[in-house]
Amino acid sequence: MNTNAFALRHIGPREEDQNSMLKTLGVDSLDQLIYETIPDDIRLKNGLHLDEPMTEHEYLHHIHELSKKNKAYTTYIGLGYHPTILPAVIQRNILENPGWYTAYTPYQAEIAQGRLEALLNFQTMVIDLTGMEIANASLLDESTAAAEAMSLLFAVRDRNQKKTGVNKFFVSENILPQTLSLLETRATPIGIALVVGNENTFDFSSDFFGAILQYPGKNGQITDIKSFINKANDSQIKVAVAADLLSLVKLEAPGKFGADVVIGTTQRFGIPMGYGGPHAAFFATKQAYKRDLPGRIIGVTKDANGNRALRMALQTREQHIKRDKATSNICTAQVLLAVMASMYAVYHGSKGLKFIANKVHNKASKLAEVLKELGFEQINTSFFDTLQIKTDAKKIRKIAKDKKINLYYPDSKTVTISINETTSIKDINYLISIFAKAAKKETIVISAIEDVNNIQKSIQRTSSFLTLDVFNTYHSETELMRYIKSLERKDLSLNHSMISLGSCTMKLNAASEMLPLSWFKWGNIHPFVPLKQAKGYLKILKKLEDQLTEITGFAATSLQPNSGAQGEFAGLMVIKAYHESRGEHHRNICLIPSSAHGTNPASAVMAGMKVVVTKSTAEGNIDVEDLREKAILHKNNLSCLMVTYPSTHGVYESAIKEITKLIHDNGGQVYMDGANMNAQVGLTNPGNIGADVCHLNLHKTFAIPHGGGGPGVGPICVAKQLVPFLPGNPIVKTGGKEAITAISAAPFGSALACLISYGYIKMLGAEGLTESTKIAILNANYIKNRLEGNFDTLYSGERGRAAHEMIVDCRPFKANGIEVTDIAKRLMDYGFHAPTVSFPVAGTLMIEPTESESKAEIDRFCDAMISIKKEIDKTSKDDNNNVLKNAPHTLDMVTKDEWHFPYSREEAAFPLNYVKDNKFWPSVRRVDDAYGDRNLICSCIPVEAYVEV
Template sequence: MSDHLSLTELDAALPFVDRHIGLGPDDVARMLATLGYASLEELMAAAVPGGIRSAEALDLPAPLTEAATAAALRQIAASNRPGEPMIGLGYHATITPPVIRRNVLEDPSWYTAYTPYQPEISQGRLEALLNFQTVVGDLTGLPTANASLLDEGTAAAEAMTLVRRGNRKASGPFVIDADALPQTIEVVRTRAEAMGIEIVVADLARGLPDGELSGVLVQYPGASGRILDPAPVIAAARERDALAVVAADLLALTLLESPGSMGADIVVGSSQRFGVPLFYGGPHAGYMSVAAGLERHLPGRLVGVSIDVDGNRAYRLALQTREQHIRRDKATSNICTAQVLLAVVASMYAVYHGPEGLKAIATRTHRYAAVLARALSEAGLTLGHEAFFDTLQVQVPGRADAVVASARALGIQLRLVDADTVGISTSETTTRSTIDSVLKAFGVATGSTGEGGIDEIDQVVADALPTGLRRETPYLTHEVFSSHHSETQMLRYLRRLSGRDYALDRGMIPLGSCTMKLNATTEMEPVSLPGFADLHPFAPAEDAQGYRRLVDELEGWLAEVTGYDRVSIQPNAGSQGELAGLLAIRGYHHSRGDQKRDVCLIPSSAHGTNAASAVMAGMKVVVVKGTDDGTVDLDDLRAKCAKHADDLAAIMVTYPSTHGAYEHTISELCEIVHAHGGQVYVDGANLNALLGYAKPGEFGGDVSHLNLHKTFCIPHGGGGPGVGPVAVRAHLAPFLPTHALHPEADKRVGIGALSAAPYGSAGILPISWAYIRLMGAAGLTRATATAVLAANYVARRLGDHFPVLYTGQGGLVAHECILDVRGLTKDTGVTVDDVAKRLVDYGFHAPTMSFPVAGTLMVEPTESEDLAEIDRFCDAMIAIRGEIDRVAAGEWTPESSPLRGAPHTARVLVGEWDRAYSRELAVFPTGVSGHLTGDKYWPPVGRIDQAYGDRNLVCSCPPIEAFAESAGPGEE
């Protein structure tokens, strides 16, 4: 018998699972010994209630190697046919400058960062987002823009609800331009129907319809290419006490006058064509800007400027940050994330090109459209509009199908408007060769355009922009847009910003409820493949075979791991997944004649978006009490169910609980709700503690949303992108999201669209597909057990220093634990904020603060961290407890302690020093091994004055002079 390893054994010697999971066998054994268990299976048997355990292992394909997975995804991408996309409808080919692609989109220092709730360690991406807000504000002509929304369709829907909140004078329907993007009209209608808002679609070229109205949305330019002057519509709306929303193309606004200068109240749109790949529909950064007086109604994130403790300029999230957790069912939106990574790309595209570069790209795009229009007109074809920016509609009676097919054969994707009409949109990537192919598809010989062809036409044809709408107001005048036009300058600017931030490439981000795990390079690389990145979302189905396979397989695998029957990946954020699930429940009840079932029960500990989503789905929120141990109070649940037996629609429950424990009563909870006619919505935020061990669809759930940016490795990207698929049992499947432009005909009619694109943020689905193929069933199951082990190890090590607030059976937590700081705060005055900021000095991102319980820290180490890093975190927390004890002993007051002085910047190393502790203790705290190494993270600013920033709201790039003499802390 041979004594060497076989090829099969050698192939399996280094499985990906060992790259993804940070703990080796010796680490696992040591940690299990600390907890008193002999194996991971014994630990999980003790932690997970037996009544919900799955009887069988997951049925998934065998794991592939990294090389095989990469090859499989290249093959899938190659079966898509992007061609030259000229379909338009809000999605356009663009060029991502390589310096931005490599150093933002493909750089882990940007894509592994978390939402900047800890602003002192997020100054780089906050500056980038402030740049984004400035781009949007300048181009739209309105003073305040947010830091991105999910896409243009949902931005328009958010504008509709903002109109209802911000305009108390008017009532009546919300009017939408018939020439608005069709997907925008559908998304707005889907949202409006659930909220009881009437929608009227009208040709605004004929004026506003009669009767009352709350607001109006005009597309500028329109989907057909028509440029309707918004000013008369805006003026007419104002005369009737309605607010005016303009959906605008940012690139067109470099040549067309800004909507804000015409009196628009709200402007929305997409920044996709600012260097963000098509990605088959997403992720893309939508935008919204508002007039003065509406800024406090803005949904999503808003970056503002404040000062730190030393009076230095500092950026932070302003006003409504995570307002869902404060206002819950009174929240202005259920959006809890943004599209930060894509907003950063778009902002850097504007920084790199500057105002003149953007204008040149827009002018070139327009000139190609104008030249093409003249060539088609000279060939005897009729155009839909004389004035346009980049989009033409060409009349070809009875020949539209043939023209589109001919173009497709030449590698050009055109839009089939109807049997007689073809749509064409030029873009940054349009060339002379492109125009030649388009003309050929229409049967226009290139030679017929003259000896010089396209160039000859270019010499004589005028622009097709309306004279009265040409841009006169300036934009992008801030120096940041004129300082980084060489690649060297841009490279250094991006490096400077990323160096200010703390992301997963620096160390552990132990955020409870957020699952900041490894985003492996093998998973990330395929996103940039042309077959995935360059495909238009409305391309013919036959050109998207690769995506069809990817989506079908991923939806099937997600159904398998959750125990549900059907999955839709259309929702492009967890908040949208929540809404989709609740709308499915609503649709199901209505289909049975139960229109009165509109009460949604929500535990008091629930994530704040749950209540906001319920209201958006047309439901009334009724809160169910929690017990002292954090579980849902079943007696109160029974009472609420009995009270609402006739109008109960659903319960929303997170499992494991929001408190990080496996509640043993979950199956009983489901039975109680079902007995009273309700449906059970299981929030999938904590699926990383269940995968491979229990399935929500088996233990009582009717619907769940998942977070692919948590359990399935899509990176957080500084606060987005994300994907929030919705999974349902068979009886809810008919009520999953549909889309009027869906490539599959049977998914075009139904409940409606929740995202602008049929498959939401399809471009990042290869990440989760790769993760599942790399891990396989056994690997995913092991990852869950390892995550639970890591959390319980942290809880055990820190339990004597910071009480662990909630545990489940056997005194065990799930994949996260809550450390209670409230007693220490009461005794010493040291707050949870002080602990969080002091962790920065020790080289860590803080855990989740004050959620779900104020004054606590929720810690989630995930399965990806190694034992040395976990121990380093525990050592840091223990050292911080020692510093708190010194405050308790009277050595320091809270105000004079290093905890309140944290985080400490490099500036404290020079100049006067009058603090009650040493400089060395400030910046090189003791108690953590390796704290004197040269790779210490230095926060760029000290503790930020949040109140100052809200009192002095600045949400666009301020000139340097504005902070030459900053006010001191607390001054105005």
């Protein structure tokens, strides 16, 4: 046994366990199982061509050496990204803690109360600082949030009779350049006309439905948004404000001036720059728009005992409800980063944030004062942290470069300097020396910073924020450490037990993959530094692109999309650009099977396409004849087919090559959803199947942790004809020769998180990756076999095998009065997170064990499911007082003196012996979702107010 091999540590079942499982399945070898599972005509003949795998020790040395190629210059570039101080207590107890980073999206609220509380804190923090009425639990980045704000205002415009049909959207010329690029990407397909201009000369009589301002502007000048919003309101123009969150400590909240939406990033709240991400954006708006708010909202409700409980509100699986009527395809939040940012606010409180903001502003003001003494013109009349200097930029750039300082140079006569939380008096003196040298004058040395205010009085903050106890209690490390731990204990994560979510692939996030994320030379690189300063990043990102290109069988990869849904949108936009390059602008029909993930139709509509749904057969496969009929019917306008493989039903459809050929024969391209790539790697691939583009969920197949609902990364891999159209960036050149405009704010999306997948592939190598896929299929079929006779599998392949996941049918149990939700809640009592509930078929569970789970853990899960089936058999339709209907059972409930249930406490809390060894207690009883939707509260409120809830 080679104990140095990473595959040995990543893959769960030992060799003897694999043999036992294969015997249970009635096959002689793993290869025989794969032969019976995957159609032979799509199998790879020559395997993968990747580097030899590294051991974990070798990899950590390798990644450390690569980090040295990054030059961590002192950076004052700004443009939405700033060096920060991540409190060590947050780094150690959240970022580096699998109790936080391995959790899943909190769809099962009873075992996610910790994350939900941290996210409620996040929403409260955002509401307080923005002055708005409601906020979501984070978005992907600031530029995406700005595009979502534009889409929201466009969607609600028809409620204003005078704005029906109006399509002009004003964008301040002071907007961040990456945000403008993404606005362009999102506006054109849905018919929005962007008008970029100066807000000070804007003609409010013009025909606009909305506007967006940057606050402060990209070069640091603070616009009088109060005056602009007042005039816009008079003209019934709705206004979004892209705000710097730290600046809102000193600037009055845009909500106080009547803004309709306020967006931005929380990166400044202790989150490393990471060459562009991941970071949690924020999105706040008015209560009137709560049903239009993109992403996830955490709300307050009550549990079965009437006690306060939290859960995801309104937007839970929103795309699955609205599908092609959805105005957003946002499916992933940035939960882990939002939790960290919220803890930064909890740790510092309002007084601490004021200290930090004042420190930043005072140092910027002092620098402005001294530069003026040296004869430089600083043209920002009102600013928070950024100075705009009129000078010979070329001369300053040369001196700054020699002194290892990064400034920003908007043009040949302008230099901007953005001061940040890490800037010291020593740093200010160093900056002064650069400009003194350029001016050929003696430098001026400062020894103290005075309190000043260079913000115009009309927009200085007077309103209070972060007044609740949670932001005024945990200011020592001991207290915050204990608070974080108290929340962690309320969450069931992968470090406790298997999370068998179908389509979500909750595999091991190995410690050796995660460790480099905390290293200074990976975290402290600004995304817009000169490329020579990011050689380590560029080497890894290029190698990861090549690895993914090889694995998918395509020609090139873009890492820019920072979620799976953004990958879908990017893939469709690339297809759209390809057709338009051939003069086929009319190709706008997107065929989507009825079983598709809900983000598929939402993404297609966002890309300006018309969705045509195709049927599925009784076996769960694509109805090829229906597809043929619709492809031929729409052949003159056919843009693409969106298909998931293996299918959403967990089956390798044998007709897939016929399907892809059919689309090509009728002028379309094939987009493959990469949600199930975990069942392809090393055995088949999208290129071999006949697809033209696919997105990959790096947070599924390639081991980036789900982080409680994000970060996600969704790169796209494309065939040769689509390479020229891969997305670009307005500051750092990326993408193809005819690149579409930006998909995310940063050139390479969430670059820091990409280190994880790079390490995953580097340590497994071709053989380890292929073995992982095979074991994922083995584990799934072993579960299928063990549950037979208790649960029926809804769909199987032609030889009776499942892919890497399967759907078990719980609908027959309705005869006993038991719903699939009851089974999901009862699994909590056994120490397990439920599989995917009621997707893609209502009343079912979709189970995916992944290759990381051992036979012992899989057996525990199967034992739990079989035990639950026995409990179901004891129930009747008229019996609502049984162990399933009352699940989950809390510690408080089981330890009360009174017990009014027809089963024992032991049966409730310890249904099988293994549970006694490692009991996880749900912290609340079953939550009341309907009550919470009727009484929507999405921020922290004083304890006494919960009596009103």
